[in-house]
Amino acid sequence: MNAVLRRALVCTVGLALTLSMTAACGKAGGAGAAASPTGDPNAIGLLLPENASSVRYESFDRPFIEAKVKALCASCKVLYNNAEGSAAKQKQQFDTLLAQGVKVIVLDPYNAKSTQGWVQEAAAKGVKVVAYDRLAAGPVAAYTSFDNEKVGELQGQALLEALGPQAAEAGIVMINGDEADPNSAQFKTGAHKVLDGKVRKVVYEQSGQWDPVVAGQKISAAVTEFGRNGFQGVYSANDGMAAAIITQLKGAGIKVPVGGQDAGLDAIQRIVAGEQAYTIYKAYRPQAEAAAEIAVALLQGKDVRAIATASVDSATDRGIPAKLLDAKIVTRDNIAATVLADGLYKASDVCTADYAAACAAAGLK
The missing domain is CATH 3.40.50.2300 (Response regulator)
Structure with missing residues (x-):
């Protein structure tokens, strides 16, 4: 093979490899493809x-x-x-x-x-x-x-209503949401706006990080520090943390109003059963x-x-x-007028076998 023909063959093979590699990269969706995406316009x-x-x-x-x-x-x-x-x-x-x-x-x-x-x-x-x-x-x-500050105000209002006449002398535990979440700060601000000056004192306040495990640990620490009679109500920033808090309080033999937020089905069932005082329905x-x-x-x-x-x-x-x-407070008295009336849940969703008696007592059917 002469030198000219050899060079031509090398160039042809090189060009073919280059085109093949370019096509392969385009199909792979790697860094080259991401640099100039076409995407689905819809x-x-x-x-x-x-x-x-x-x-x-x-x-x-x-x-x-x-x-x-x-x-x-x-x-x-x-x-x-x-x-x-x-x-x-x-x-x-x-x-x-x-x-x-x-x-x-x-x-x-x-x-x-x-x-x-x-x-x-x-x-x-x-x-x-x-x-x-x-x-x-x-x-x-x-x-x-x-309006997240308003949501916090509703949480504070609902806790005061759950405490009733003893609110003025009540010590409150607050388990807030994650400090990295701007909503948490707004919920907290709104709740304090309502609770401060209306309860005796917020005796313990910590972030539960939107994590039920962490919230359970925090309420256990509050029980250890203040004892069974050291607080009369618990503000929980959401229902997931409220569930863990209620479980820990039950284990310690403590029954105080606990509220949350999100109107999860399990929270509605706890409210029907008298385990959770309220939630906030958004x-x-x-x-x-x-x-x-x-x-x-x-x-x-x-x-x-x-x-x-x-x-x-x-x-x-x-x-x-x-x-x-706008959001709404949900208690045992207005479940039918809120989450059921809006079609979020049916009565049959809430009133399963475990909650049938409690639903009957609450007039839910």
């Missing part, structure tokens, strides 16, 4: 924070959002992931959505304070982020949630459907202020379009 990302301390995300938020998106946009699809209580995992999920070319992401951040860089990166790529339930840091396009459907409406509007290039008529400020941004909803 895909909406949905990232929810956890599924351990509250069943609401898998039972209500996700299916309601997915159903409303489909109703508004038949060709749209939702790319869903749950962080399972890990900020690092949620960051990976967020990065994957950006790499896939998603143009709108509905984000309920596990750690809202950590999201500023994520949201800034998304904005730089033209990706709109809708903060859901918790107000993410960074330039989010819109926010949908409840109607998930209107919140979820508002998020879906905003996400679809952003995907279609529409102004979201027709939906998000309020505005809120975050630690990093001001004047964020927001849809804020």
Whole structure:
């Protein structure tokens, strides 16, 4: 083989290998593919924070959002992931959505304070982020949630009502949510606004980190420190922690009012049975459907202020379009008028065999 022919063959083989490798990289979806994503123009990302301390995300938020998106946009699809209580995992999920070319992401951040860089990166790529339930840091396009300070006020009010005439002399234990969650601070602020000056003292206050195990440990520490008669009521920031608190108090032979938040089915059953004093019902459907409406509007290039008529400020941004909803106290006396009337549960869901007698006594059928 002469030198000219040999060089031509080498070049031809080299070119073929180069084209083959390029095609393979394009199909693999690796770093090269992520750098210039094409994506599905009708895909909406949905990232929810956890599924351990509250069943609401898998039972209500996700299916309601997915159903409303489909109703508004038949060709749209939702790319869903749950962080399972890990900020690092949620960051990976967020990065994957950006790499896939998603143009709108509905984000309920596990750690809202950590999201500023994520949201800034998304904005730089033209990706709109809708903060859901918790107000993410960074330039989010819109926010949908409840008036969280008002929720805390309702929790405080419900605890005072459960304490009745002894409220003025009551010592209170407060087990708050995760300090990394801005909602926790708002719940806490609202509860203190109502409780301070109306009870004798908050004798013990700790973060339960939205973790039932941690909440159980904290209430056990309070019992050890103050004894069986050292407090007369417990504020729990949500129902998942309330369940663990009630279990620990039962074991110690203590019966005091304990309240929560989220209106989980197990919490409603505990309320019927007289184990939990109250919960806070935040109607998930209107919140979820508002998020879906905003996400679809952003995907279609529409102004979201027709939906998000309020505005809120975050630690990093001001004047964020927001849809804020109202919450309700649920006690044994108004289960039928709240969670049953709204169709969140049927009486048969609540009144299983273990709770049949308690339901009959409460007039639920």
